[in-house]
Amino acid sequence: MAGFEENFQLLHTEQLDRFVVAKRDLPRGEQILLEEPLVTGPYWDADVSCLSCLRDSCSTCSKCGKAPLCYDCTEHDATECDFFRESTALDKHFLYNHFNVITPVRCLLLYRKNRDLFDEMMRMESHVEERRGSEIWQIHDKYVVTPLLEAGILDSLNDGELEVTGELIQRVCGILDVNTFEIRGDVDSSQNGSNLARGLYPKTSLMVHNCVPNTLLSIDGVGNLRVFTSAPVRMGEMLFINFTRSLFGTFERQTHLRQGKYFTCYCRRCKDPTELGTHLSSIKCTECDEGLCSFYPSEPRWECNKCRKLLKREYVNEVMCAARSEIMECGKWNIDHEPT
Ligand SMILES: [Zn+2]
Ligand SMILES: [Zn+2]
Ligand SMILES: [Zn+2]
Numbered sequence: 001m002a003g004f005e006e007n008f009q010l011l012h013t014e015q016l017d018r019f020v021v022a023k024r025d026l027p028r029g030e031q032i033l034l035e036e037p038l039v040t041g042p043y044w045d046a047d048v049s050c051l052s053c054l055r056d057s058c059s060t061c062s063k064c065g066k067a068p069l070c071y072d073c074t075e076h077d078a079t080e081c082d083f084f085r086e087s088t089a090l091d092k093h094f095l096y097n098h099f100n101v102i103t104p105v106r107c108l109l110l111y112r113k114n115r116d117l118f119d120e121m122m123r124m125e126s127h128v129e130e131r132r133g134s135e136i137w138q139i140h141d142k143y144v145v146t147p148l149l150e151a152g153i154l155d156s157l158n159d160g161e162l163e164v165t166g167e168l169i170q171r172v173c174g175i176l177d178v179n180t181f182e183i184r185g186d187v188d189s190s191q192n193g194s195n196l197a198r199g200l201y202p203k204t205s206l207m208v209h210n211c212v213p214n215t216l217l218s219i220d221g222v223g224n225l226r227v228f229t230s231a232p233v234r235m236g237e238m239l240f241i242n243f244t245r246s247l248f249g250t251f252e253r254q255t256h257l258r259q260g261k262y263f264t265c266y267c268r269r270c271k272d273p274t275e276l277g278t279h280l281s282s283i284k285c286t287e288c289d290e291g292l293c294s295f296y297p298s299e300p301r302w303e304c305n306k307c308r309k310l311l312k313r314e315y316v317n318e319v320m321c322a323a324r325s326e327i328m329e330c331g332k333w334n335i336d337h338e339p340t
C-alpha cells in the first residue's frame with residue numbers, strides 16, 4: 001500500500017501487541033498512507049441492497065440467481081457470484097431473508113480469493129473473549145451465525161486447514177465491528193444514506209487510538225482511505241488515530257470506546273477534566289455564577305471547579321441532549337436559509 005513501507009514501522013510489545021511508529025520525520029499535512037479496503041460491505045443491520053453498489057435493489061443477478069442487484073448493475077464480485085452459483089441447494093430468497101450475512105461471507109471468501117489477505121484479516125483484533133455471550137454476540141448468533149450454519153454454504157471452504165465454525169464466524173463479526181470504517185459512498189448518489197458501507201483497512205487499524213491524534217483520515221467515494229499527519233511527527237514517535245469522535249466529550253468518548261472498541265482510553269485529554277483547557281464537556285454550574293462543572297473520569301462525577309458542587313448524571317445528560325438538538329436546529333436553519 002502506498003506509503004506504508006516508507007512512513008510506518010511496525011513494532012510489537014506485550015502491552016500493546018502490534019502498533020506503528022513514524023519511520024522518518026513527518027511534517028504536518030502530509031499524506032502518509034493510501035490504503036484500499038480489504039473488504040467492503042453493508043452494515044450487519046442494513047436493508048437489502050444491490051451487492052455491487054449498495055443502492056436499493058430491484059433485480060436479482062442472472063448468473064447466480066441469488067444476489068440482489070439494482071437497475072443499473074448487472075454483476076457483482078466474480079468470486080462471490082461463483083460462490084452463490086455453486087451453492088445450488090441454497091434457497092433463492094436466502095440473501096433477501098438474511099442480508100446480514102453478506103459482509104462476513106465476503107470476509108470468509110477471501111480464503112478462496114487471496115490467502116494472504118485472509119491471513120492479514122485474521123490477525124486483526126476481534127475482542128472475541130470480551131464479546132462472548134454479550135448482547136451483540138447473541139444478535140450475530142441469531143442473524144449471521146445460525147442462518148449460515150443452517151444453510152451450510154460455507155462448508156465448501158473447509159479444506160482440512162480451515163473449518164468454518166460458529167466460533168470463526170463470530171470472530172469475523174468481531175473483526176468487522178471493532179475495525180471497520182464508514183464509507184459514505186458516491187457523493188453524487190441521489191439516494192442518500194442507502195449506500196452506507198463499511199470497509200476493513202488492516203494497515204490503518206495498526207495505529208493506536210488517542211483522543212488527541214497526530215493523524216486524520218479521509219475515505220473517498222470508492223472506499224480508498226488516505227491518512228494525513230495532523231501534527232509534525234518525529235521519527236520513532238507513535239502514530240495515533242482517533243477511533244471515536246473528536247467533538248464528543250470525555251464521558252461520551254469513553255462510553256463509545258468501551259462499548260464498541262473494548263478498551264478504556266487514558267490519554268492526556270481523557271485524564272484532564274478540562275480536556276486540555278477546552279472545557280468541551282464542561283457545563284455551567286447551577287450553584288455559583290462563574291463555575292464550570294467538569295467530568296472527572298477517574299472517579300466518575302461532574303464537579304464544579306469553583307464551589308465543588310456535584311451535578312447528577314441525569315441532569316448533565318438532559319442539558320447535553322438539549323444543547324445537541326439546538327445545535328442540530330442551527331445547522332438546519334443555515335441550510336434552509338442559505339442565499340441562492
Ligand atoms: Zn447496483
Ligand atoms: Zn451473481
Ligand atoms: Zn482519550
Ligand SMILES: [Zn+2]
Nearest residue numbers: 285288291304
Ligand atoms: Zn459552582
